Amino acid sequence: MSEHNFFDGDAIIVGGGLAGLTLALAMDQAGLRVAVVDTLPIDTQLAPEFDGRASALAFTSWRLFEALGIADDLRPYTTRIEHIMVCDGRPYGGTRPGGPGPHSLHFDRREISEGPEGEPLGWMAENRHTRMVLARAVLARPNIISIAPAMAERYEARPDGVDVLLADGRRLSGKLLVACDGKFSRIRAQARIRSVGWNYGQKGLVATVRHAEPHNGVAYEYFLPSGPFAILPLPDNRASLVWTEPSDVADALQAADADVFQQELENRFGDFLGELRPEGPRWAYPLGLKFSEDFCAERIAFVGDAARGIHPLAGQGFNLGIRDAAALAEVCGEAKRVGLDIGALTTLRRYEGWRKFDSASLAAGTDIFNRLFSNDIEPLRQLRGIGLSIVNQIGPARRFFMRQAGGDTGEPPKLLRGKRLDAA
Template sequence: MDNPAGRAIVRPMFDADVIIAGGALTGASLALALAQGGARVVVVDRLPADAQASPDFDGRSYALALASQRLLEALGVWGAVAEKAQPILHVKTGDGRPGEGVLGGLLHLDHGEIDEGPMGFMLEDRHLRPALMAALADAPGVTVLAGEEIVAQAVAPGHVAVTLGSGRVLKAALLAGADGRGSPTARRAGIARRDSDYGQTALTCAVAHERPHGGVAHQFFMPSGPLAILPLPGDRSSIVWSERRNQAKELAKASDEAFLAALRPVFGDFLGEIRLEGVRFAYPLTLTVAERIVAERLALVGDAAQGIHPIAGQGLNQGLRDVATLAQVVTEARRRGEDCGSALVLERHRAWRSFDRTALTLATDGFNRLFSNDNPLLRAARDLGVSAVAALPDLRRRFIREAAGLTGDLPRLLQGKAL
């Protein structure tokens, strides 16, 4: 029988304290955090090591909240990417239409209204991913099994066992699923998901422009979906253009010249002439939420727990909040001599993440549905609401702190403190 009370028990030596399914950004961060707390970790990732570390693996950039930057600093990763990150000093949002610019409801968030510093940082995947992979390779107590895949998992008294595609069987106190939106780990555990298709595709790319961006992140709410223009180092910006599925399909197939011709009237001319830099990518947008983030000897983190709309740039930040919470709960349990995979320990993680996870998922879903239309009544109501926030300093500062990830009961890593 398992140990539901979470009391210290005598266990045989397993292959690891925690096995992590998935070695991308969230899985790698979790492994580093657990290792910092003294745990033995095995990371199983289906991609070969050179694919994960490749500088052209993914064209996306991430809006890292200040709290997420603090986590990376506490894990010893930030020093390797700091010079390649762009501070986010201002956030400007408003309603818009292609070719007409901002029409109303402008909200300006200025980092100078809080004491902690920039609200966050923009960082390209091609810099963050290799830095995490390098840190993982050097982390004591971490074993990475690249090019391997978990094909089966089973709970037994006191542990969980996973079977790899090679036939090898590994045992640990806890299995963490960091294997993305489709999460085979969650599926094998019988965890159902609630899925919703937005009928939108995110077109992402980087552009160079004539005028400096000033560290300003722009979010324009267009009838067909939001357009984010996010500052990168130099006179460059990352574009996340959410467009209706059929239109996005045509734009994804278009030549660079045709794509730019379609982007320019949406983008506007406030940064001068623009030109493409690097490769374009397209990602269908869906909401997918696991009905439970814990099960017997299992915890889900990142997109395996919840995959949200990129409207507020919070996907990776939400995953890193999962990481910080689970790592702290597991580390503290191990230091008390508890079974870190027990139901009682995992319930602490679930309870800590419950409100924040639900609130952000509902907020991003609601914002996209509210703003991705051109209904004049809705436009007037939401512009009135945005204007009210803009006019009230205390509420505006609350929004700034939310954007920076500084609200709520923060785990130690999100405060920049070691476990």
């Protein structure tokens, strides 16, 4: 290492969120020496009040965690998703309760996984617990250098590598720069990579509730005139809500006093899980679609939200980042083993080809679903409900959607099949 360089290795990951930490572990297993740069110290990101969100980890994402050796550490903080119910929400107001409507699409994990302890459709975990497990694993790997808090100001590409200059004057050198710095990626902007997208004029209100009746591992996604309303099972008779409303309504609900919030919650949630009690703070996040024109450039790869940010209605945001990490780590690991340049555009185009079509399909699907279901036009509502009921009667269609959502179609990367990257 040059005396002027703080790090000189294979890959520099800018962004130490969930996708960035997952990628660091995957690349380490693939035999790469990695640095992770983030603006926040890890202990700040572990605080309960830091985020509030929870993520549904698809079954292929869990296989990756098992292959990376961290699933057992995360398991105590998770809930298995045994069923997913998708339906038009019942109209609320007056004396009518909210809750799931009469037309539904039921996904049952027993259709694709046999036995009482077979692979579930997914695992629910609060992001703070997932981040804690990932962070501890990263800090325990000697070939991963964690640099936080630190600001990556700019990068300088060279014919045989790339340098990242930090705000404090330190210089990091590698063969590849990976942008994991979110939907509004500074690296993507510096690289002049265009993106397309739009705001939905909606915000996702995130909160945790405790309910009297057990959820039995069932996740609900029902559609109300204002947008999707997701009830995601957590340990100990709790659920994480992702509640979509027009931005001004979401802001008002976030600021509402306890009695008003309770009433509005009950109007939408219904009483099918018994008495409800909100727990902890509320958060509101703006929702939009942003899709990068390219997933790579010379010496740069885009991963997670830096590649695309989608509507949360399918619960696929973090899973897409995990799939990116699995593909990029495998591509770069194989390239290094045969003596190829991991940052060369010819290497990175393989990653882009592996991930771009899947990403575009899911982005388009969530956008169409949100527009189709976020309204209260009665004829359309009736057609939607009938459509859900029809698909519910077609077994092959149900099983296809379950495998599609789980990332188990086509030729998934090795980690998503539960295979280690350092195995012979």
